[in-house]
Amino acid sequence: xxKKLFIKTYGCQMNVYDSERMADILSPLGYQQVEEPDEAxxxxxxxxxxxxxxTEKVFSDLGRLRPYxxxxxxxxxKTIIAVAGCVAQAEGDEIMRRAKYVDIVxxxxxxxxxxxxxxxxxxxxxxxxxxxxxxxxxxDALPEVKNTNGISAFLTIQEGCDKFCHFCCVPYTRGAEVSxxxxxxxxxxxxxxxxxxxxxxxxxxxxxxxxxESEDGHEWGLGRLLIHLAETIPGIxxxxxxxxxxxxxxxxxxxxxxxxxxxxxxHLPVQSGSDTILRAMNRKHTADFYREIIEKFRKVRPDIxxxxxxxxxxxxxxxxxxxxxxxxxxxxNYSMAYSFKYSRxxxxxxxxxxxxxxxxxxEERLALLQHVLFEQQTQFNLSKVGQRLPVLFDKKGxxxxxxIGRSPFLQPVHVIATERVIGHILDVDITGATQNSLTGAIVxxxxxxx
Numbered sequence: 001x002x003k004k005l006f007i008k009t010y011g012c013q014m015n016v017y018d019s020e021r022m023a024d025i026l027s028p029l030g031y032q033q034v035e036e037p038d039e040a041x042x043x044x045x046x047x048x049x050x051x052x053x054x055t056e057k058v059f060s061d062l063g064r065l066r067p068y069x070x071x072x073x074x075x076x077x078k079t080i081i082a083v084a085g086c087v088a089q090a091e092g093d094e095i096m097r098r099a100k101y102v103d104i105v106x107x108x109x110x111x112x113x114x115x116x117x118x119x120x121x122x123x124x125x126x127x128x129x130x131x132x133x134x135x136x137x138x139x140d141a142l143p144e145v146k147n148t149n150g151i152s153a154f155l156t157i158q159e160g161c162d163k164f165c166h167f168c169c170v171p172y173t174r175g176a177e178v179s180x181x182x183x184x185x186x187x188x189x190x191x192x193x194x195x196x197x198x199x200x201x202x203x204x205x206x207x208x209x210x211x212x213e214s215e216d217g218h219e220w221g222l223g224r225l226l227i228h229l230a231e232t233i234p235g236i237x238x239x240x241x242x243x244x245x246x247x248x249x250x251x252x253x254x255x256x257x258x259x260x261x262x263x264x265x266x267h268l269p270v271q272s273g274s275d276t277i278l279r280a281m282n283r284k285h286t287a288d289f290y291r292e293i294i295e296k297f298r299k300v301r302p303d304i305x306x307x308x309x310x311x312x313x314x315x316x317x318x319x320x321x322x323x324x325x326x327x328x329x330x331x332x333n334y335s336m337a338y339s340f341k342y343s344r345x346x347x348x349x350x351x352x353x354x355x356x357x358x359x360x361x362x363e364e365r366l367a368l369l370q371h372v373l374f375e376q377q378t379q380f381n382l383s384k385v386g387q388r389l390p391v392l393f394d395k396k397g398x399x400x401x402x403x404i405g406r407s408p409f410l411q412p413v414h415v416i417a418t419e420r421v422i423g424h425i426l427d428v429d430i431t432g433a434t435q436n437s438l439t440g441a442i443v444x445x446x447x448x449x450x
Contacts, residue, residue: 044082088105158178160175186233189233208245268306312366315354384433392405412438
């Protein structure tokens with residue numbers, strides 16, 4: 001008998017990948033995904049612990065889901081509610097205590113055990129808690145991929161982080177760094193091609209820390225893996241990866257960007273431009289070290305575009321420290337960036353520091369930084385007006401007759417076209433730009449749209 005499965009995914013791309021794999025695992029049990037939770041036989045909240053007040057958001061969503069469960073129980077039907085992901089890992093006991101109607105709580109390294117956990121949840125009333133770190137077992141136990149987000153797919157190659165940045169909860173919720181073997185990555189990439197993918201983004205909490213074993217027993221880094229995949233998976237014409245740490249960039253990875261199938265775009269978080277704050281964050285690199293890496297990439301791939309992450313108002317940050325961050329932004333010139341006010345994460349070293357920055361100061365600094373970043377993003381987009389770019393179209397737009405794709409630099413590109421262009425890489429003459437996207441016209445004398 002078919003059962004309905006509702007999954008809500010919070011946060012990062014790795015959570016999107018994990019949600020797809022949960023659906024794969026549950027498919028043999030008869031579960032099919034639905035868009036709404038009200039009649040679902042199972043509801044999974046796949047949570048993220050990075051953003052501020054993440055835990056309270058989960059409890060708020062759970063409160064809205066409780067009436068669905070109770071209504072179905074009155075009809076003699078059972079709804080299993082599960083909380084997965086990083087909030088589950090960090091706050092599992094608290095979830096069980098505060099929301100006793102939750103049936104299952106499990107961390108990111110345990111979702112391969114979902115069938116077992118569901119069986120337990122149907123036999124007991126006190127809930128199932130599974131928070132073990134068993135990454136190797138998880139990768140070995142995953143079924144063949146069946147769910148993908150379409151033309152552009154995600155593939156996790158590495159999990160966990162050993163860097164222990166003082167503001168970050170990832171080492172405590174995702175565990176130590178671990179990499180998949182080359183053969184399983186290659187097999188999954190081929191399966192994604194069979195499912196229609198044309199672009200794959202390799203994922204990891206610290207993806208360029210990847211060190212996987214090849215079939216002949218040698219250890220490969222991310223650079224060699226990228227070249228291997230680009231040359232042995234002909235159905236994928238675009239390869240990307242995220243998220244990287246500056247300390248794990250090596251020459252082989254830089255050289256990999258010469259390959260035409262490795263996209264000229266890199267998300268490389270720096271967090272601050274002040275060496276004082278970088279030391280306080282335990283980032284293990286300096287601002288000039290970061291600048292040198294940027295220049296090395298630009299030397300081998302002059303057209304490469306960069307994005308980054310920034311935290312303003314970190315404990316102890318002075319006006320001079322903040323000015324150093326703004327200067328680094330001006331030196332690098334980003335195509336886009338994510339910027340946030342520092343907020344405490346329970347259990348992290350920075351949360352207990354006494355020299356916290358007043359909220360008003362953080363807000364002022366964030367506004368100043370974003371003004372520079374948004375101006376750079378707008379100028380980068382405007383620089384593409386008048387150019388012809390290859391665009392991979394992957395979805396319909398919000399407006400009638402509109403189709404959206406991505407440029408090599410990950411910019412959204414809007415055109416007026418029929419849906420038959422979806423799944424194709426087509427040349428587009430860029431005619432307009434805003435801060436967030438490009439507009440253009442498909443070059444019509446291309447065989448795929450003839």
